[in-house]
Amino acid sequence: MSDSTIAHDRGETTTPLLTTTIDANLQATIERFGDREALVDIAGGIRMTYAEFGAEVDRLARAMLARGYAVGERVGIWAPNRAEWTIVQYATARAGLILVNINPAYRTHELEYVLKQAGISLLFAVESFKNSDYRGMVDAVRDHCPDLREVVYFATDSWSALLTNADQIAPDAAAKVSATLQPQDPINIQYTSGTTGFPKGATLSHANILNNGYFVGEVCGYSEEDRICIPVPFYHCFGMVMGNLAATTHGACMVIPAPAFDPAATLAAVQQERCTSLYGVPTMFIAEWALPNFTAYDLSSVRTGIMAGSPCPAEMMKKLITAGIDEVTICYGMTETSPVSTQTRTDDGFEHKVGTVGRVGPHLEIRIADPVTGETLPRGEAGEFCTKGYSVMLGYWNEPDKTAEAIVNGWMRTGDLAIMDPDGYVRITGRIKDMVIRGGENIYPREIEEFLYTHPDVLDAQVVGVPDAKYGEELCAWLRLREGAEPITAESLRAFCTGHLARYKIPKYVKLVEEFPMTVTGKVRKVEMRTASARELGLGE
Known part of the structure; x- marks a missing residue:
């Protein structure tokens, strides 16, 4: 078979990969766009320019260094979306601390597992949210987690007290630490929700997530003029990489409509902040468009956005186009690949946007393989989607055997069934384990x-x-x-x-x-x- 008939493709490489750390990239953005708005937290009533955001990030980074936290230590965050989440994300990257995202839905059993498995030294959390008593759950497991030295709760005296430590260290202390960091250093651990057993900690580097956020934003056509409405959780790559890092690599503004998804709050944020981009999984878009007063919201500022998590229903895409949001892109990926491997382009036709998850992203390589033999299949045949390149994680934290099962010769095995079209567009047909076999029919x-x-x-x-x-x-x-x-x-x-x-x-x-x-x-x-x-x-x- 010639290359055009096998299910294997490489992304374009015209725009070079970023070769800096997350913090070095943020500092460059601050230099260029210091007076532009960086962050709006509507529920928290917080607005910051890039210069103000950079100052808050530096203050928290210095505070953590002054408290004795050293490069490579793990810092957990267990909270819904809020301005402080984003500050912690960039402050840990500046100080060389590995941020561990903890699912806000976790309960004591899972919390204790993650705190111990990652060896978390410092935990940021909210005291409570909705019906979750985070402080109570932390108290219940704290004695079983010997590495955990300190817990800081947002919007309490413990947060204010931590920040005062910044003054005990030289003004350039964090900048000096940042200068010693390398793009390939681990900087983030995200626990993937396993369907059996405990979740695994996908360990991601600066290069992994900085580049993924950047190139996702490039495909969306972002610039400093964009304002991204991010109702998806920061705890996951969709929020903190495709949202936050896509924004800060382009000088765009991050808009947090609410701590957790609320369809009315999301559309109100789009209208109030004149957002140009809107994110969500299909069920979020469906919920927004199903609001009884949907037509009362002015969404005319929105030109693009990202739908991911599961494929876009054709009926939903028709509604987006009717609303004038005709440059929405569909992304596909997984936490272990930072996350995006394929993306539709803003000018793709309707059929590509509803029938596929796009084509390979820049600087990446994809193929469809026989799940048993590992052989690359012809285009048009269903097999396991595999991806290779800068986005593939460093590995599962402290789990070399599971890492070796997932990454074979540099290829990340996703467990997803996919078909590659003759033009390189990919259709996800389901999880290997979700496929139904009825009377011998797949x-x-x-x-x-x-x-x-x-x-x-x-x-x-x-x-x-x-x-x-x-x-x-x-x-x-x-x-x-x-x-x-x-x-x-x-x-x-x-x-x-x-x-x-x-x-x-x-x-x-x-x-x-x-x-x-x-x-x-x-x-x-x-x-x-x-x-x-x-x-x-x-x-x-």
């Missing part, structure tokens, strides 16, 4: 979900496999319906699908829900859905 839930979105009463759809004595597996469709819609039954859904889907692809079971079980990053938890479906239907495991 079924990709994504294809069925796309069709179910065309039902006039379906707001959102997810399809999972459930056990079946005759066929091995059958399909169960979880549906969220529009307000006021008549209930959909298995019989009425079968009637809707007949003639459009092959018989074996028509769901046997239907479950109507108000919401899907989700991870904090907005990914649907299909493992949980399969278990619940099988239990409720009395189908066993």
